[in-house]
Amino acid sequence: MSETFVVDPVTRLEGHLKVKVEIENDKIVDAQCIGTLYRGIEQILVGRDPRDAPVITCAICGVCHETHQITSSFCLENAAGIRPPVNAYAIRNIIETATTIYSNLLSILALCGPDYDLYGLGNDKWAQVLKEVIIPPQRLCHQIIATFGGKTPHHWSSVPGGETKKPTAETRTSILTKLSQIKEAYEHIAPTILGYLDDHQDLKEYGVGPKNFVSYGVYPDPENPEDEDSFYFKRGIFSKGERSEFNVDWINEDVTYSWYTDESGGNPAEEIPPEPQYDKLTSTGERAYTWAKAPRYKGEVFEAGPLARMIVSGFYTPKSQHGASVHDRIYARALEIGKLIEAMPIWVSKLKPGEPTSTKFEVPTSASGVALWEAPRGALGHWIKIEDEKISRYQVITPTAWNCSPKDSNLQNGPVEQALIGTQIADRENKKEIVRTIRSFDPCLACTVHMIRDGKELKPISI
Amino acid sequence: MKITRRDFLKLSAVLTTGAVIEYYTSDIRKIFKAAAQQDVNVIWLQGSQDSGCTISMLQGANPDLVDVITDFRLSLTYQPSIMIAEGEEALNRLKDAASGNTPLDVLIVEGGVPEGYFCTVGEIGGDPVPFEQWVKQLGARASHVVALGSCAAFGGIPSGDPNPTNVRPVSEIITEKPVINLPGCPPHPDWVILTLANVLQGISPELDENNRPKAFYGKTVHEACSRLGYYEMGQFAESFEDPECLFRLGCKGPISHGECPSRLWNNGTNMCTLGGVPCRACVEPAFPDPPLSPFYSWEIIEPPTSEFPVDPMIVAGAATAAVAAGAGAYALQRRSKKKAGAKKKNRL
Numbered sequence: 072m073s074e075t076f077v078v079d080p081v082t083r084l085e086g087h088l089k090v091k092v093e094i095e096n097d098k099i100v101d102a103q104c105i106g107t108l109y110r111g112i113e114q115i116l117v118g119r120d121p122r123d124a125p126v127i128t129c130a131i132c133g134v135c136h137e138t139h140q141i142t143s144s145f146c147l148e149n150a151a152g153i154r155p156p157v158n159a160y161a162i163r164n165i166i167e168t169a170t171t172i173y174s175n176l177l178s179i180l181a182l183c184g185p186d187y188d189l190y191g192l193g194n195d196k197w198a199q200v201l202k203e204v205i206i207p208p209q210r211l212c213h214q215i216i217a218t219f220g221g222k223t224p225h226h227w228s229s230v231p232g233g234e235t236k237k238p239t240a241e242t243r244t245s246i247l248t249k250l251s252q253i254k255e256a257y258e259h260i261a262p263t264i265l266g267y268l269d270d271h272q273d274l275k276e277y278g279v280g281p282k283n284f285v286s287y288g289v290y291p292d293p294e295n296p297e298d299e300d301s302f303y304f305k306r307g308i309f310s311k312g313e314r315s316e317f318n319v320d321w322i323n324e325d326v327t328y329s330w331y332t333d334e335s336g337g338n339p340a341e342e343i344p345p346e347p348q349y350d351k352l353t354s355t356g357e358r359a360y361t362w363a364k365a366p367r368y369k370g371e372v373f374e375a376g377p378l379a380r381m382i383v384s385g386f387y388t389p390k391s392q393h394g395a396s397v398h399d400r401i402y403a404r405a406l407e408i409g410k411l412i413e414a415m416p417i418w419v420s421k422l423k424p425g426e427p428t429s430t431k432f433e434v435p436t437s438a439s440g441v442a443l444w445e446a447p448r449g450a451l452g453h454w455i456k457i458e459d460e461k462i463s464r465y466q467v468i469t470p471t472a473w474n475c476s477p478k479d480s481n482l483q484n485g486p487v488e489q490a491l492i493g494t495q496i497a498d499r500e501n502k503k504e505i506v507r508t509i510r511s512f513d514p515c516l517a518c519t520v521h522m523i524r525d526g527k528e529l530k531p532i533s534i
Numbered sequence: 535m536k537i538t539r540r541d542f543l544k545l546s547a548v549l550t551t552g553a554v555i556e557y558y559t560s561d562i563r564k565i566f567k568a569a570a571q572q573d574v575n576v577i578w579l580q581g582s583q584d585s586g587c588t589i590s591m592l593q594g595a596n597p598d599l600v601d602v603i604t605d606f607r608l609s610l611t612y613q614p615s616i617m618i619a620e621g622e623e624a625l626n627r628l629k630d631a632a633s634g635n636t637p638l639d640v641l642i643v644e645g646g647v648p649e650g651y652f653c654t655v656g657e658i659g660g661d662p663v664p665f666e667q668w669v670k671q672l673g674a675r676a677s678h679v680v681a682l683g684s685c686a687a688f689g690g691i692p693s694g695d696p697n698p699t700n701v702r703p704v705s706e707i708i709t710e711k712p713v714i715n716l717p718g719c720p721p722h723p724d725w726v727i728l729t730l731a732n733v734l735q736g737i738s739p740e741l742d743e744n745n746r747p748k749a750f751y752g753k754t755v756h757e758a759c760s761r762l763g764y765y766e767m768g769q770f771a772e773s774f775e776d777p778e779c780l781f782r783l784g785c786k787g788p789i790s791h792g793e794c795p796s797r798l799w800n801n802g803t804n805m806c807t808l809g810g811v812p813c814r815a816c817v818e819p820a821f822p823d824p825p826l827s828p829f830y831s832w833e834i835i836e837p838p839t840s841e842f843p844v845d846p847m848i849v850a851g852a853a854t855a856a857v858a859a860g861a862g863a864y865a866l867q868r869r870s871k872k873k874a875g876a877k878k879k880n881r882l
Contacts, residue, residue, distance in 0.1 A: 218803060221804050222805055
C-alpha cells in the first residue's frame with residue numbers, strides 16, 4: 072500500500088516549491104515537483120522598451136540576479152548585432168564568477184549543510200558557523216560585484232552594450248585582494264566538505280536523475296568571445312556516456328502537466344508568453360500540477376547545474392556507479408569553487424584600465440536575439456523578439472525549469488522527480504533521502520522543510 | 535539591558551546620517567541582543583518576491599552588527615531563509631500566531647501579495663494555503679507590520695504592467711493598521727536594521743506620505759549624488775562610463791527618495807550612480823512602470839538651458855511637462871491608479 076508525502080514548502084529553491092512523493096514498501100515510486108508561485112515576468116516584459124529587460128529579468132532571482140542581468144544584456148546585444156568591448160566581457164566573467172562562488176557556498180553550507188552532520192550545521196553551533204565560516208567569504212563576493220555594479224543584490228550595471236564602470240588599476244588590486252581572502256576561506260572549508268562526502272559512501276547510492284547533462288558554456292575569453300572553444304566551462308551535452316555538441320534549436324518547452332494553456336510552450340524562440348490555466352486537466356483527464364514548464368532537449372530530460380558543467384567541461388567524472396548521485400552533485404559544486412578561484416585572476420588580468428566598457432546600443436526596429444549563459448545553478452537562456460522597437464516576446468528558461476520540471480507528454484518525469492523515484496528510504500521516521508536529493512540540485516534559500524502525511528504533519532528530518 | 539525610550543528617540547532623531555550605525559553600534563547591539571534573548575515574536579513571510587531582500591540583509595549588514603543580527607534572525611519565530619526549527623514546529627508557529635494563541639509582535643512581509651493560487655505557502659488539511667490568507671490573518675494579529683522591499687511596499691516588479699497576477703502591496707491587504715514601508719530593490723540593510731531597532735522598542739518611526747521612514751527616504755538621491763557638481767555645471771555623461779552627471783542617460787535620481795549616496799552599499803563599497811548606473815528610483819511606488827520606465831536611454835536629449843533644475847520628466851519620458859516638484863509628486867502616485875488601466879489580467 073502506498074503512502075503520499077508532501078514536502079511543502081521546500082523553500083531553498085528560488086520561489087516556492089512543493090514536492091509530493093508516493094512511497095511503497097519504503098521505496099519512492101512516484102514524485103511530483105510543484106512550483107507554487109507564478110509571477111508572469113514574461114508577460115510584464117511584453118510591450119516594454121527592450122532596454123528595460125535586464126532590470127526586470129534581474130528580479131527573477133534575488134540570489135543569481137547578476138546572471139539574469141548579464142544574460143539579458145547579451146540577448147539584446149545579440150538582437151542588435153553588436154559586440155561589447157573586451158572590458159565588458161572581463162567584468163561579466165568576474166561578476167559571474169563571484170556570483171557562482173557565492174551561490175555554491177550558500178548551497179553547500181547554508182542549504183545542504185544542515186541536512187548532514189557537517190560542521191555542526193543545524194545544531195547549536197549554527198549561528199557561530201554562519202557568522203564565522205559562511206558569511207565572510209560571501210560578503211567578499213558581493214563586494215566584488217558591487218565594485219562594478221554599484222550595489223548588490225541587483226547590480227544593474229550590465230546594460231545592453233556593455234558595462235557602466237571603467238576598471239582602474241586599483242580595481243584590479245582590490246578584486247585580487249578580496250579573492251585571496253576568499254581563497255583562504257575556501258581552503259579552510261573544502262577539506263571538511265570533501266572529506267565528509269568521501270566518508271559517506273551511502274550518498275552515492277541515491278539521487279541519480281536522468282544522467283543526461285546540459286551545459287550552455289560560460290566564461291568566454293574576453294578577447295575572443297565568439298569562439299566556443301575559448302569558454303572556460305564548455306558548451307555541450309553529455310548523454311549515454313558521451314559528450315556531443317549542443318544545438319539551441321532542439322529545446323522545446325512542454326506544458327502538458329503545467330498550469331498553462333496547451334497553446335503555451337514550444338520552441339523558446341517562438342513560444343507565446345505563458346497563459347495561466349490553474350488546475351488544468353490533461354487530455355487524458357489527469358491533473359496538471361505545477362507553475363513550472365518542462366524544457367526538453369530533443370525530447371529528452373536533461374539535468375543542469377555545476378555537476379553538468381563540470382562533466383561537460385571534462386573537469387569531473389561521477390564517482391557513483393549509477394552515473395550521478397547526491398554525492399556527485401555536492402562534490403562537483405565544491406570543486407567548482409576551486410576552479411573558479413583559479414580562473415578569476417585570468418579575467419582580472421584582461422581588465423584594461425582606461426579603455427571603454429561599452430559600445431553604443433540602438434534599439435532595433437525589429438529583431439530576434441538569444442543568449443545562452445550559465446547561472447550558478449546551471450543552463451540559463453533568454454530569448455527576445457523585438458517589433459516596432461518594443462518587446463513582442465520574451466522567454467526565459469532557467470536551470471530550475473530544467474531541473475524541477477514536471478512530467479511531459481511522453482510521461483517522462485523531470486530530473487528531480489527522476490532522482491527521487493526509485494530511492495530506497497532507510498528510515499521511515501526520518502526520510503532524509505528526500506530532502507537531501509532535492510537540495511543536491513542546489514535549491515536556493517535556506518529554510519525549513521515540513522512534511523505532511525495525509526494532512527497530518529510528520530516530524531521532518533532530525534538534524 | 536534595555537535602553538530607554540528617551541535614548542532611542544535620540545537615536546531615531548539622527549538616523550539620517552550614514553554614520554549613525556557607527557556612533558550607536560553598542561545601542562543597536564543591545565536592542566537586537568535583548569530581542570534575541572527575550573520572548574519577542576517576529577514572523578518574516580515571503581510572497582511574490584525573489585528573496586533579494588533577505589540576501590541583502592544577511593550579506594550587507596554592517597560588519598559590527600552581523601553577529602547580533604544573525605542571532606536575532608535565528609531567534610525569529612518564523613523566517614523561511616534561515617530558521618533551523620523543524621517543519622512541524624515552524625508551521626505550528628504560523629498557525630498559532632494566526633489564530634491568536636501566541637502574541638505576534640512584528641510581522642515582516644517580503645514580497646507582494648498575488649491573487650489566490652498564484653502563490654501558496656504550505657498545506658492545511660491537504661489544501662494549499664494562499665499567501666494572501668497568511669498575510670491577512672497574521673496582519674490582523676501583529677502589533678507592528680513592516681513591508682520589506684518594493685514588492686511588499688508598492689507591488690514592485692511582479693506588479694509591473696499588466697500586473698499579470700494582480701499583485702497588491704501589503705497595505706492593501708492589511709488595512710486595519712499602519713504598515714511601515716521599506717521599499718528598495720532591495721532595501722539597504724541599514725534601513726531594515728534601524729527600522730526594526732525602532733519597532734522592537736515599540737517606537738514607530740516618522741513616516742512620509744508613502745509610509746516610508748522619513749529618516750531614510752527624506753531626501754532625493756540627486757541631492758547628495760557625487761555627480762551633482764557636474765549637473766550644476768551642465769555637464770552630462772554621454773556614455774555610462776563618463777564621469778559626468780547621468781541625468782541624460784535616464785537617471786531618475788531627482789525623483790527618487792533614498793539616502794544611497796551618503797550611506798553607500800555593501801559596506802561602503804559603492805552605489806548605483808557612483809558605479810555609472812543611472813538611478814532607477816526603485817524606492818518609488820511607480821517602479822517599474824512609467825514614468826520611471828524606460829529605465830535608461832542612450833539618446834542624448836537637448837542640452838539643458840541655464841534654467842535648472844531640468845525637468846526630470848523629459849528624461850523619464852512622460853508627455854506631461856511639469857516642474858521638478860510637481861513631477862516628483864507624479865512619480866509618487868500610488869499604483870492602484872495605474873492598475874485600473876491594466877491591459878490584461880490572468881484569471882484563476
